[in-house]
């Protein structure tokens with residue numbers, strides 16, 4: 495009698511507890527899971543045969559029932575400023591992007607959570623690509639694994655990757671369980687061992703899931719704000735209709751109250767004539783008074799093909815920041831990195847086999863617009 499072979503399990507899909515459970519399930523002691531985990535994340539080893547402190551019989555068994563499978567690199571590019579971008583192949587012609595941003599005192603990896611994004615923020619190139627599916631835990635933590643291996647990351651001292659931000663393609667809270675497991679592996683000492691303040695999740699504002707996240711793990715939170723009044727924010731980010739500013743800010747206040755030693759960073763992308771005027775800065779200052787320990791991160795808009803938005807003028811950006819600082823709001827200006835390889839914020843597009851009609855609709859509108867123009 496022949497039975498269909500059980501598909502092999504990818505060990506990158508498990509956090510520490512899941513890996514222990516898996517080892518028990520295959521009749522092994524749970525501590526073996528920790529031994530293997532160290533090989534995977536500290537030594538970046540994906541071949542059981544090289545795990546010298548694992549017995550021969552167990553190595554053979556593991557080879558039979560499971561594997562360590564990180565995403566495949568289709569393309570990797572380096573920008574003139576040293577920013578790296580990897581295009582990683584997924585199933586069915588999809589691909590996602592991961593970006594590494596080296597700075598003098600840290601190295602930040604920007605990780606994707608979904609193939610495309612369903613939220614349709616008007617100024618985001620991932621949004622314009624529509625949505626295909628959530629990434630698995632293996633596909634999320636696999637991005638860190640691939641980059642770490644490429645960069646020759648070492649654990650603890652002199653790491654190349656000192657920070658991870660869930661700011662690539664997708665809305666991480668919309669893929670809650672898989673993102674949570676992957677962030678547990680980023681934080682775990684037997685994983686990448688990063689402190690809570692060095693792992694950041696950025697959300698467009700899925701309010702109930704912000705509360706759920708604060709229960710589940712200690713990480714840092716960034717919230718994409720982009721407008722401090724509901725009308726404009728709803729125009730730019732349709733999710734604001736479902737979770738308007740008052741609800742979003744209340745969730746942020748709950749987050750800060752529960753994690754008194756942390757703060758929240760509010761991302762504000764500056765678009766010329768849209769959200770960069772004096773009235774907008776006044777609204778933002780007023781809003782930030784409700785969250786006095788939080789910060790603002792200003793991002794000059796990064797253009798992408800087909801967008802109607804433009805980057806604010808340098809002078810307006812400067813004015814905007816100065817007014818916030820004068821009002822006592824801690825404000826940083828994000829330097830644009832990697833824009834010559836389309837690796838800057840909001841430029842990550844990968845290849846999305848769109849399941850929504852969005853990318854087709856946008857293309858049609860652009861074509862109509864172009865024919866009207868002639």
Ligand code: SAH
Nearest residue numbers: 618661665696697698718761795796839840
């Ligand atoms: N979906 C999550 C994760 C994306 S993070 C979120 O919305 O927070 C990427 C950050 O870049 C977000 O703050 C996003 O709003 C911002 N962004 C998107 N498109 C951009 C663009 N074209 N230029 C500059 N920033 C952009």
